Amino acid sequence: MAREIQELLTFMTLESRIDLKSAALQYVLGLTISDEGKELIKSTLALLRCLFDLLMDKEPAVSSTAHVVLLNLSSSDDMREVMLTMDVIPRLLGLIVNPEWIDADKVCMILSNLTHSEKGAVEFVRALQDGPESATRNVTLHQLVDIFDRKNFNKSADFHYLATVFLNLSQVASVRKLFLNKQLCILPRLLPYTQFAGSSVRRGGVVGLLKNLCFQVECHEWLLSEEVDLLPSLLLPLAGPDHFTEEETESFPEELQYLPDDKQRETDPGVRKMCIEAITKLCSTRFGRGFLRSKQTYLILREYHKWETDKEASLACQKLIHTLIGDEPQQGMENLHEVELPEGYTPSQTIIAGNCIGSA
Known part of the structure; x- marks a missing residue:
């Protein structure tokens, strides 16, 4: 052979x-x-x-x-x-930024697979930062986000799988810092895609990225501020055509106050669960818990929990609700991110990396 x-x-x-x-x-x-x-x-x-x-x-x-x-x-x-x-990532990056490349979506899927491991993600970042100009055409993360966010950059591609590339890259601390960089203003451009009807791949990749960024506890106040306004992007996929009193509604984030009667919840249980996990991470600090309570997050989650049929997502939501309606931890343990966990406790996996396979 x-x-x-x-x-x-x-x-x-x-x-x-x-x-x-x-x-x-x-x-x-x-x-x-x-x-x-x-x-x-x-x-x-x-x-x-x-x-x-x-x-x-x-x-x-x-x-x-x-x-x-x-x-x-x-x-x-x-x-x-x-x-x-074989140092192939710089070559693949060059194909993505070519607006005439008819197989750009397949290239995105290959890169999604290659960045599945931390080693691959590190190699990708190295190519962005250090790749020869002839190979990468000076490709930056900001440029890739621009391609992802633009319509008709390439008439033959939709670039949905760039979302899973972004998700996989968030394994690398330096990339998380780029997404969270206030001056680059990358993150706000991605938030609308948690509600993107055209692709569950795009929604899932962005939500997974947001979940990973929520592990940067020191950025929570900025993420929840009006400058970013992350909470509505995580709650909207969980919200349905539920009815609340006018007083309750007025406390919700503005984007969730008057949803249409045909509002549909996220169809992918995995994406719903990642939304819950991201919100749970925002509850790590006293500030985060107080902010979520002030926005009546519990009420939205309560109605969602009644609707949810997926066992894992339902259990994750139940735990989150208990955190929001429970008593505050005792003094010195307010920051759940810093609390020493019991021996044998295994935290949930931080990185949810995308993996795809093609067909003939």
């Missing part, structure tokens, strides 16, 4: 005939659906280099198939490790 792979390499060059390249790629694509096939490909770095070269093929069908092959391969932990040794 290894000999067959070596023979394939002669057909997988930019100069090869289109029919030969296409046939070779289809064979390799078939290998990506089995662990044995992936192991075979992993043992041949020259084949991986050919696949990345063929991303640039002038024939769209050849280039598109090469994207799918790499997408399928990048869904494997072992293959991701190998790809990361």
Whole structure:
């Protein structure tokens, strides 16, 4: 089999005939659906280099198939490790910022897979900061957020999977600081996407990012301030067409005061649970708990809890409600983030990294 792979390499060059390249790629694509096939490909770095070269093929069908092959391969932990040794992230970044690149969405999905691990996220950040100009075209996080937030930057792509890239990058402390940088003003541009009807991937990626940013307890007052106004973005996915008294409604955040009768809650239970976990993290300090109480957060959560059918999300909401309606901790334990936890306690996972796989 290894000999067959070596023979394939002669057909997988930019100069090869289109029919030969296409046939070779289809064979390799078939290998990506089995662990044995992936192991075979992993043992041949020259084949991986050919696949990345063929991303640039002038024939769209050849280039598109090469994207799918790499997408399928990048869904494997072992293959991701190998790809990361090849310094491919700068090249992929260059494709994202090309408004004419018709397979930009597949590139985003590959990058989502590559940044699934902390090592991949660190490599991505290194490429943003230190990559050669010819490779990255001076790509910055701010530029990627701009592409994510713009309509029709690329008529062939919607860039939903950039949300999971952002989420995965939030494993890195320096990236969390960038998202929380007051001068860069990146975060407020992402908040509306917790209610984006067009893609659960985009909603989930942004909500997961917000959850991770809420672990920066020192930023809670700023996040809850009018400058950012994070709370409504986390509560809106949980809110439905519920009815409250006028007095109760007046205490809600403005965005939640007069919701339409056809208001729908977030359909993905995983996204709902991340919203609850983010709000729970905002309850780490006395200030946060007091702020949430002043906005009658409990009432919105109470109605949501009646509606919720997912056991994990329901339990998370129940715990959050108990925190909001319970007595304040005793003196010296007000900051729940600093409280020493009982032995054997396991906190919930901080990072929810996105992982995707393509298909032929």
